[in-house]
Amino acid sequence: MIELILIGIGTGNPDHLTAEAAKAMNASDLILVPLKGEDKSDLAGLRLAICREALTDPATRVETFDLPVRDPATPDYLARVQDWHDAIAAIWEDRIRAHLDAGGGPRVALLVWGDPSLYDSTLRIAERVGRRLPLTLRVIPGITAIQALCAAHAIPLNDLGAPVTITTGRQLRAGGWPEGASTIVVMLDAGGAFEALDPAGLTIWWGAYVGMAEQLLIAGPLSEVAPQIIATRSEARARHGWIMDIYLIRRG
Known part of the structure; x- marks a missing residue:
């Protein structure tokens, strides 16, 4: 029986790694690290740096693999993502089988940004692998980008006794402000989805590379700081070649 361990590693700061x-x-026999397009040097480098800092057992192997690219020819977004997940699962299966065939141990781990439960597809991909290989699944929770954002701005996530809606940039552009929400957290925004909102009465707390040395933070009335966020985001993406950002918006 294979044990597949999904390990939340926080937002890229090695200090976010829990005990x-x-x-x-260190209990894993193999750690798989993905390489993704333009993100290869920085994001894979951060994972590998965390491995160098945290691993004390020389028996643990660290192996990289290239992530497949989503097929832009598939017009339906969800179908495109499902096909992509199938392709990733096939690579995981291939690497795990090769590891076992070479005499490797049964504990295989993947390092997941933030936490595997929050807007991350690692659990769904693992489910696919489990249909083809005999495995048990173990999840190690990690610090989320939401936690890191609130900590960086020193704000509470919610208003007193009020709900919080977590959504995506795609959903915000398509549906606008979620009905009944007083606070929203927006993840996976390709850039500036908040421009689709009427900014009156809205305050935004934005962060990029939260928890990392490159961290950028902007906060204030959305009507005033939106252009600054757009410009800062564009400059940071051009400088690093990639960006991971998140923001919280509150009414009143």
Whole structure:
């Protein structure tokens, strides 16, 4: 039986790694690290740096693999993502089988940005692998980008006794402000989805590379700081070649 361990590693800061996560990494026989397009040097480099810092057992192997690219010819977004997940699962299966065939141990781990439960598809991909290989699944929780954002701005996530809606940039552009929400957190925004909102009475707390040395933070009335966020985001993406950002918007 294979044990597949999904380890939340926070937002890229090695200090975000929990003691439980470090123990799980050292108990693993193989850690798989994905390489993704333009993100290869920085994002894979951060994962590999975390491995170098956390691993004390020389028996743990670290192996990289290239992520497949989503097929732009598939017009339906969800179908395109499902096909992409199928392709990733096939690569995981191939690497795990090769590892076992070479005499490797049964504990295989993947390092997941933030936490595997929040807007991350690793659990769904693992489910696919589990249909083809005999495995048990173990999840190690990590610090989320939401936690890191609120900590960086020193704000509470919610208003007193009020709900919070977590959504995506795609959903915000398509549907506008979620009905009944007083606070929203927006993830996976390709850039500037908040421009689709009427900014009156809205305050935004924005962050990019939260928790990392490159961290950028902007906060204020949306009507005043929106252009600054757009410009800062564009400059940062051009400088690094990639960007991960998140923001919280509150009414009143």
